[in-house]
Structure formats: structure tokens, C-alpha cells
Amino acid sequence: MxxxxxxxxxxxxxxxxxxxxxxxxxxxxxxxxxxxxxxxxxxxxxxxxxxxxxxxxxxxxxxxxxxxxxxxxxxxxxxxxxxxxxxxxxxxxxxxxxxxxxxxxxxxxxxxxxxxxxERTRPQILIPGYRPAGIYTAGVAQRYINMEGVMPGKKVVILGSGDVGLIMARRFTLEGAKVEGVYEIMSNPGGLTRNIVQCLNDYDIPLHLSHTIVNIKGKKRVEEVTVAQVDSQMTPIKSTKRDISCDTLLLSVGxxxxxxxxxxxxxxxxxxxxxxxxxxxxxxxxxxxxxxxxxxxxxxxxxxxxxxxxxxxxxxxxxxxxxIKKRKVPVIVKGGRNIRYVVPQIIRNEDFDKRITFYLRVNDVEEDVKLVLLSGEKLLYKRKENVVKPPEMVRLTLLSKFLENVGNELTIEAQK
Ligand SMILES: Cc1cc2nc3c(=O)[nH]c(=O)nc-3n(C[C@H](O)[C@H](O)[C@H](O)COP(=O)(O)OP(=O)(O)OC[C@H]3O[C@@H](n4cnc5c(N)ncnc54)[C@H](O)[C@@H]3O)c2cc1C
Missing domain, CATH: 3.50.50.60 (FAD/NAD(P)-binding domain)
Structure with missing residues (x-):
């Protein structure tokens, strides 16, 4: 040993x-x-x-x-x-x-x-249809192009608007492929705004929100995908189905x-x-x-x-x-209104560092909010944000002395 x-x-x-x-x-x-x-x-x-x-x-x-x-x-x-x-x-x-x-x-x-x-792959999102060659996760295609020097295809459809997919939309375009569009099931993009602007808008690549792929066609190699708009329950709307010819489907779905x-x-x-x-x-x-x-x-x-x-x-x-000296009472950190998660989830140490950074994501896009840190009803900290978005992680750094005499629970929430 x-x-x-x-x-x-x-x-x-x-x-x-x-x-x-x-x-x-x-x-x-x-x-x-x-x-x-x-x-x-x-x-x-x-x-x-x-x-x-x-x-x-x-x-x-x-x-x-x-x-x-x-x-x-x-x-x-x-x-x-x-x-x-x-x-x-x-x-x-x-x-x-x-x-x-x-x-x-x-x-x-x-x-x-x-x-x-x-990366999540096709079986995790259950797209019906044939199982031909030509379906890659965005990161795998990135490795092929940037490290192995191999172009996976020439006519590309991208499912999901995560950052890796957006970056690959630009990469395929720069290498001479045609990117037919990015299709995102949610009503808001999954990636950073800077990537939407720099990787799609700057190259005239369309982003179709509230859309998904409902079928994959082609026996040996992908030949077509069927896309459809989804309703508020994320159910595809039959009348909006249309086929797009392509030889490559990239998945950027989480x-x-x-x-x-x-x-x-x-x-x-x-x-x-x-x-x-x-x-x-x-x-x-x-x-x-x-x-x-x-x-x-x-x-x-x-x-x-x-x-x-x-x-x-x-x-x-x-x-x-x-x-490391542990606190007598650990503090549980919870996400309140419009907060999807907060990391760290618990504060346990005394004098570990002078500053503590909380990383958090929101559930929904909201404008003009205050991010507040509460111990029970007591307001410990607040910060104004012009806009918060699920794909953009928020950082809150505090001096740890603010947390000296708090109870056993802290809540971070977005208040209107
Ligand atoms: C396509 C793409 C584009 C990005 N673009 C940007 C950007 O423009 N700007 C930016 O700031 N960030 C960007 N990011 C984000 C950033 O690169 C990642 O957040 C970061 O690489 C994550 O680092 P990590 O060390 O946690 O994981 P990774 O970089 O994934 O490293 C994890 C390592 O652990 C190894 N490993 C896993 N399991 C084992 C095991 N059992 N035994 C031994 N080794 C193991 C893996 O082989 C891997 O090398 C991008 C990410 C991706 C995927």
C-alpha cells in the first residue's frame, strides 16, 4: 500500500x-x-x-x-x-x-x-427513430475536430443550446459546414448570453426556442430529423412538424x-x-x-x-x-424564492477563510431583483441584480464574519 x-x-x-x-x-x-x-x-x-x-x-x-x-x-x-x-x-x-x-x-x-x-447522450433524452451513425454529443464532435483533425459531418442540426453546442455551431461553420439551426426545448436559451451572441448571432445561425426533435431518419447515416414546436407542457405540436435534411445531429442537452x-x-x-x-x-x-x-x-x-x-x-x-475547527452548530444553507440551488449547502467551520463565496443558480429569468441572504427574518446581505438567468451562475462573496452569530439556517432568495 x-x-x-x-x-x-x-x-x-x-x-x-x-x-x-x-x-x-x-x-x-x-x-x-x-x-x-x-x-x-x-x-x-x-x-x-x-x-x-x-x-x-x-x-x-x-x-x-x-x-x-x-x-x-x-x-x-x-x-x-x-x-x-x-x-x-x-x-x-x-x-x-x-x-x-x-x-x-x-x-x-x-x-x-x-x-x-x-455529457448527456441520446438514450437519456429518448428521441425516437432509427439509430444511424452521425449522432454525436457536442463535446465528442469538439474532440474530433480540434484534437483528431476529423470533420464529423457537413450539414448539422444541433439539439439543445448548452454552451458546448453553441461553441460547436461556430466551430462547424468556421470549418465550412452548414449549421441548419439550434433547437432548444425550453423557452429560454441554455447557454451563456455571450455564447448566443458570439457563436450564433455573429454567424447568422438560427436559434429555435420551444422546439425539439421528434424523429431521426436514415438507416446507415442520419439523413433527416423531424423537428416540432412544443407547447407549454413541452408536448410537441403535431401541426408544426417539419423535416430537415442533415448528415449530423449534435446533442448539447446537459x-x-x-x-x-x-x-x-x-x-x-x-x-x-x-x-x-x-x-x-x-x-x-x-x-x-x-x-x-x-x-x-x-x-x-x-x-x-x-x-x-x-x-x-x-x-x-x-x-x-x-x-479545521468545526462550528458547534452547522448552518444549513437553503435556496428560497427563485433559487434552484446554492453551493456550499452547509457552513461547518470556524475561521476557515475570511471570505465565503456562495454559488447559485436561479429557476427563472427575472429582471430587477434583490438577492438577499437571510438568517430567519434577519437580513444579512442584499445585492441588486438587473437580471438573473438560469444558465448564468451567480457568485455572492461575503466576509465570513457576517456569519458569526447566525442560527442554524441561512436562506438565499431572489426578492422582487
Ligand atoms: C466545450 C466546452 C467549452 C467550454 N468553454 C469555456 C469557456 O469558453 N470559458 C470558460 O471559462 N469555461 C469554459 N468551459 C468550462 C470549463 O472548461 C469547465 O468548467 C472545466 O473544464 C471543468 O473542470 P473540471 O476540472 O471540473 O473537469 P474536467 O475538465 O472535465 O476534468 C476532469 C478530469 O477528471 C478525469 N477523471 C474523471 N474520472 C476519473 C477517474 N476515475 N480516474 C482518473 N481521472 C478521472 C477526467 O479524465 C478529466 O481529465 C467549457 C467547457 C466545455 C466542455
Whole structure:
């Protein structure tokens, strides 16, 4: 058995930042385990710019952003294990495998989950029709074009308006393909406004809201899809059905945090985020297991992922040096009016950090709202927002001294 201080599972932006932060906060023997042959997670295939605006105050591409962290990791004594898949885990214990070492049985004083998320696929959204070739998730098509140098098709329809799909609408267009349109079942777009503008509007690619695909035709390769408008119950309206000729269907219908390992270790999960319940140090319900990045909840911006990684790394280092002091009464953080979820879901520590950042998403688009933080009836904090939208995560950073004498419950809500 190999003894380590901190084992980080996943070498994407969350894992890289977490490993660095654990090391810089005093953890001696830090291992970073990544199943891919390279570090960076999803970033090496994201060759567009738009990364690092907050942390580096620059617009970097995904590979450039990842490289800055990889270079920092190389300057430390962090052990990086590539091609290494973690297969099983429990508190303080991991089983991983790679072609060089074979099976690795690792005992870790703290574990950081940074496994990211995966894309939803066709079986998860149950589109009827044939099962021909030519149906890809947007991220897979991105990998084909940007990393393998292969064009998946020439006439493309995109289902779902998540950010990855929007970015790929532009990418296919730049490579000479015709993108027939983006079809979104909801009445509002699923991606960031900046991506709607820069990836669709700037290239005259139509976005059809309240539309879905009701059939896929073509036996060997996709030949046509049937689209239809949906009513307020999301039921397709028969009279609006029409066929669109295409050779490729891209799915951009949501991301799922990759938490099979977390569940194996009996980490409590939040049914809304799909990730572990975490406190302000990103520690899960299992002592010594931390989670950060898209495995905890799906983020829009990589800067927030790296920040969460830093917090988890510091938490793990403080856990093993016994610096974390738990509050006598933990504070449960709840989402009130028009709040879909809040992370962290619980505040448990004393003096962990001077600032606490809450990440939240709303249920519905609303203009001119106040985001308020309440302890019972008592107003602790308020901030005016011109508009809040479900695809755009909101950050609320407070000095932790505001939370010194609160009861055992906090509510964040959007008030009109
Ligand atoms: C197409 C696309 C475009 C984006 N565009 C932007 C943008 O313009 N600007 C921006 O700021 N953000 C953007 N993002 C968001 C940002 O890139 C992600 O939020 C970020 O990469 C998530 O980081 P992560 O480390 O949590 O996960 P990931 O990057 O997914 O990394 C997780 C890593 O964990 C590894 N792993 C998983 N399970 C195991 C296991 N069992 N054993 C070992 N390793 C494992 C995976 O191989 C992977 O390398 C984009 C994301 C995508 C997908």
C-alpha cells in the first residue's frame, strides 16, 4: 500500500488547482491521478478563447489556461500519475490502475474529488427513430475536430443550446459546414448570453426556442430529423412538424457530474446539483473527502472551477494538519424564492477563510431583483441584480464574519 497525504482524482482545472493549493498549504506528499494521457481535463480540446478572464485578466484558450497550471505543478513536488484510472474508493482509500504500475492501492489522509462531468447522450433524452451513425454529443464532435483533425459531418442540426453546442455551431461553420439551426426545448436559451451572441448571432445561425426533435431518419447515416414546436407542457405540436435534411445531429442537452466514485464512498449527494453536498471548505459529508469543479456542480466559467479547486486543496491540507475547527452548530444553507440551488449547502467551520463565496443558480429569468441572504427574518446581505438567468451562475462573496452569530439556517432568495 502507498501512503500519501492528499490524493486528487482528476487532472482537469479543478484537480490541478486543488493539488497546487494542497501543496502550497503544507501537504507534503500530494498525488494527482488522471485517466487521460495528458493533464488539463476538457481544456485541451477547447481551442477557442474566453478562459481566464477573472484569474489572469486575459482571454486565453483552454490549452493556454491549462498550461499555466501544468507549469506550476511541474515546479512542485506533486506526483502526477497519467493514464491512471481510479476504479474504487472509500474513506482514505483508493484503488487505481495504470499500464506501468498495474494496480495501485493508495491510502490517503485526504482525498479530493475532481472528476468533472460527462455529457448527456441520446438514450437519456429518448428521441425516437432509427439509430444511424452521425449522432454525436457536442463535446465528442469538439474532440474530433480540434484534437483528431476529423470533420464529423457537413450539414448539422444541433439539439439543445448548452454552451458546448453553441461553441460547436461556430466551430462547424468556421470549418465550412452548414449549421441548419439550434433547437432548444425550453423557452429560454441554455447557454451563456455571450455564447448566443458570439457563436450564433455573429454567424447568422438560427436559434429555435420551444422546439425539439421528434424523429431521426436514415438507416446507415442520419439523413433527416423531424423537428416540432412544443407547447407549454413541452408536448410537441403535431401541426408544426417539419423535416430537415442533415448528415449530423449534435446533442448539447446537459452535463452530468461524474460521481460514481463519490457514491461508492457513501458521500451524501445533492439531488439538484447532481454533486456531493459540500461545506465552505468543499468538504463532503465524509470527513477528509473534498470535492471541487464540475463534479460538485456544473460551472459556466473555468475561473470558478479553479477557485473551488484552491478552496478544496486548502481544506484538504488543513484537514490533515488538524487545523479545521468545526462550528458547534452547522448552518444549513437553503435556496428560497427563485433559487434552484446554492453551493456550499452547509457552513461547518470556524475561521476557515475570511471570505465565503456562495454559488447559485436561479429557476427563472427575472429582471430587477434583490438577492438577499437571510438568517430567519434577519437580513444579512442584499445585492441588486438587473437580471438573473438560469444558465448564468451567480457568485455572492461575503466576509465570513457576517456569519458569526447566525442560527442554524441561512436562506438565499431572489426578492422582487
Ligand atoms: C466545450 C466546452 C467549452 C467550454 N468553454 C469555456 C469557456 O469558453 N470559458 C470558460 O471559462 N469555461 C469554459 N468551459 C468550462 C470549463 O472548461 C469547465 O468548467 C472545466 O473544464 C471543468 O473542470 P473540471 O476540472 O471540473 O473537469 P474536467 O475538465 O472535465 O476534468 C476532469 C478530469 O477528471 C478525469 N477523471 C474523471 N474520472 C476519473 C477517474 N476515475 N480516474 C482518473 N481521472 C478521472 C477526467 O479524465 C478529466 O481529465 C467549457 C467547457 C466545455 C466542455
Amino acid at each position: 502507498i501512503d500519501v497525504d492528499v490524493a486528487v482524482i482528476g487532472g482537469g482545472p479543478a484537480g490541478l488547482a486543488a493539488a497546487l493549493s494542497a501543496y502550497r498549504n503544507g501537504a507534503k506528499n500530494v498525488w494527482l491521478l488522471e485517466r487521460n494521457p495528458e493533464l488539463g481535463g476538457i481544456l485541451p480540446q477547447c481551442i477557442h478563447d474566453g478562459f481566464g478572464n477573472f484569474i489572469f485578466k486575459e482571454m486565453l484558450t483552454g490549452p493556454e489556461y491549462a498550461q499555466r497550471y501544468i507549469d506550476e505543478v511541474k515546479k512542485t513536488g506533486i506526483t502526477v500519475k497519467l493514464n491512471t484510472m481510479v476504479l474504487e474508493m472509500g474513506p482514505e482509500r483508493l484503488i487505481a490502475v495504470n499500464p506501468k504500475d498495474g494496480l495501485l492501492d493508495i491510502k490517503a489522509k485526504a482525498i479530493i474529488l475532481a472528476m468533472g462531468c460527462r 452535463l452530468i457530474p461524474e460521481n460514481e466514485l463519490s457514491k461508492m464512498a457513501d458521500v451524501a449527494m445533492d439531488p439538484i446539483t447532481g454533486g456531493p453536498v459540500v461545506d465552505e471548505a468543499m468538504e463532503t459529508s465524509v470527513s477528509g473527502i473534498f470535492a471541487c469543479g464540475n463534479v460538485a456542480h456544473v460551472h459556466d466559467l473555468v475561473d470558478d472551477v479553479s477557485k473551488a479547486g484552491e478552496t478544496a486543496g486548502k481544506g484538504a491540507a488543513e484537514h490533515i494538519s488538524d487545523k
